[in-house]
Amino acid sequence: MFNVIHQKLDSGSRLIMVPMSSLKSITALVLVNTGSRYEESTKLGAAHLLEHLVFKGTKNYPDGYKLSIALDSIGASSNAFTSKEYTGFYVTAASNHLEYCLKILKELVFFPLIRPHDVDSEKSVVIEEIKMYRDSPDDFISDEYEQAIYRGTSLEHPICGTIESVQRQSAASLREFLQKWYGLENITLVIAGDELELNKPDLLKNILKIFSEKDIAKTRSKNHVLNRANGHQQRRQKFLTNNSLFSDEKLIKRQRPTEQAHVVLGWPALERDHPQRFALNLLSTIMGGNRSSRLFYTVREQANLAYYVYSDVDQYHDGGLLGVSAGLNLEKKEEGIKLITDEFMQLVDGTKPLSEAELKRAKDYLTGRIYLGLENSNSVARHYGLSHLLYGRIEHPQEVVEGINSVKLEQIEKLAKKLISAKEMRLAVVSPD
CATH class of the missing domain: 3.30.830.10 (Metalloenzyme, LuxS/M16 peptidase-like)
Incomplete structure (x- = not known):
């Protein structure tokens, strides 16, 4: 159905490109191989809070307003999401802005500023989000159900964390989480959309230039590579x-x-x-x-x-x-x-x-x-x-x-x-x- 281009880059990242006919738009998506179940029990909510914080300012867009201007000026849609096992950041825009979108994604994922005053302000926002879910009976009982049935395992971790665990987060703890999980080996970059744009001969070279291993490695002295074993054949034979x-x-x-x-x-x-x-x-x-x-x-x-x-x-x-x-x-x-x-x-x-x-x-x-x-x-x-x-x-x-x-x-x-x-x-x- 789609002629998918897939390769592992020298940096360890995975690149997936999906050319689509009759589209003049593209989506650039970065998936990070971590989520709430991989947080330390004393730092619940780190993955989700970090997902919020990247939009507060990056190296080249030092405040959220400048970042919003950069996205609005090309009519782009951008957002992020956190699950128990992965985190994602995406930008969708007209296809002629692909490289511009990739540069913004690079900023969000690899160069967020994570300043103490931004952490404090966004902690308040996330705490209100937690209260919103707790005020919704169906959301509340779903969270209570998961925390009870998965008690004692990492799946009991609520994605947003708790009010107490969010209050304990700091700029230092979030930088530590970023350092640990947001390395190139833990990243999958996906680009889907306009086949004319994705089939340009220089695109791969430009992607490699934007996501330069040398440039990004400076910010990641150590990172943890998550290797989930797929296929539990031995266990399946019994249970x-x-x-x-x-x-x-x-x-x-x-x-x-x-x-x-x-x-x-x-x-x-x-x-x-x-x-x-x-x-x-x-x-x-x-x-x-x-x-x-x-x-x-x-x-x-x-x-x-x-x-x-x-x-x-x-x-x-x-x-x-x-x-x-x-x-x-x-x-x-x-x-x-x-x-x-x-x-x-x-x-x-x-x-x-x-x-x-x-x-x-x-x-x-x-x-x-x-x-x-x-x-x-x-x-x-x-x-x-x-x-x-x-x-x-x-x-x-x-x-x-x-x-x-x-x-x-x-x-x-x-x-x-x-x-x-x-x-x-x-x-x-x-x-x-």
């Missing part, structure tokens, strides 16, 4: 899921003066690169992935117990979770929880087996969402960048579609029986009682 990631806590209850009971429940599931990952995503889609899913129809449309109800899959390099979230009628929350769990248990015991029509609809839905994501350079850059960063290889969208379409009904039913049980379910509820 389908990595239950060592999960605590024994099965019920998490929190009291808040809410108008609904916000619920999260789920089961340990597969790591990101597991051979059965396509079957897992189809199972989630059938159960609660869209408006025609079983949970949406039974819990919302038939029983009228919820406004939102959906299932999703969280996957990491060493484990995963099949989860359901719902906002339930307060007086009927027990009925709603039972209705949700019954849908899964009836699938497992064969009372409500999957149908070929459901499977086809789920396959077509996921395929359609994949192809819709190929219509803009930002989505394409993320797809290729994250597939290489997280899987260690280039995974084309067509390969994903083929993997989805290869799944048989029996595979999903067999997987569901192995994953879903009352014993392994974890449940979290926030409500007034």
Whole structure:
């Protein structure tokens, strides 16, 4: 579908270029191979706070206003994001500004100023962000759920950190985090968009000049290279899921003066690169992935117990979770929880087996969402960048579609029986009682 150009640079960075026809825009994306789960327990929130801080000023754009002018003057869109396992920074603009965008990205990733007064001001912003999430019952219970079920592992680290851990951050601690993780060997640079721009003969030479190893190495005397082992074949021979990631806590209850009971429940599931990952995503889609899913129809449309109800899959390099979230009628929350769990248990015991029509609809839905994501350079850059960063290889969208379409009904039913049980379910509820 795309003629992807991929190479490892002498500096240790990975470069991925994805020429796209009929586009006059580009997205330049830098992915850093670290996230909240790699933070020290006393410095939670460092990855996320650093992601904020780079926009406060860099070597050549010493304040946020000058940086905003640089981006606005070419009509660019720029942002950043932090997850548990990676961090990303991107600029999207008209394709004739590609090299300009690359220079800005270099500034953001390698030359942020991280001044004490900027740290203090941005700490206040992030603390308000944390309070915002805690004021949102569905966000609050999702965070509480993750911290409880992953207790004792690095996955319990909240991406934003805690108010206390953010308050403890300093310019020195953030520079230390930058020094440790933001080395060239931990960077993937992805450029997707206008094929005429990406096929210019001098582009690679200019990229190497902009991301000069000699220039950047001066700022990184030491850095930690994260090497996540993909494929846990030895463990998979004995166990389908990595239950060592999960605590024994099965019920998490929190009291808040809410108008609904916000619920999260789920089961340990597969790591990101597991051979059965396509079957897992189809199972989630059938159960609660869209408006025609079983949970949406039974819990919302038939029983009228919820406004939102959906299932999703969280996957990491060493484990995963099949989860359901719902906002339930307060007086009927027990009925709603039972209705949700019954849908899964009836699938497992064969009372409500999957149908070929459901499977086809789920396959077509996921395929359609994949192809819709190929219509803009930002989505394409993320797809290729994250597939290489997280899987260690280039995974084309067509390969994903083929993997989805290869799944048989029996595979999903067999997987569901192995994953879903009352014993392994974890449940979290926030409500007034």
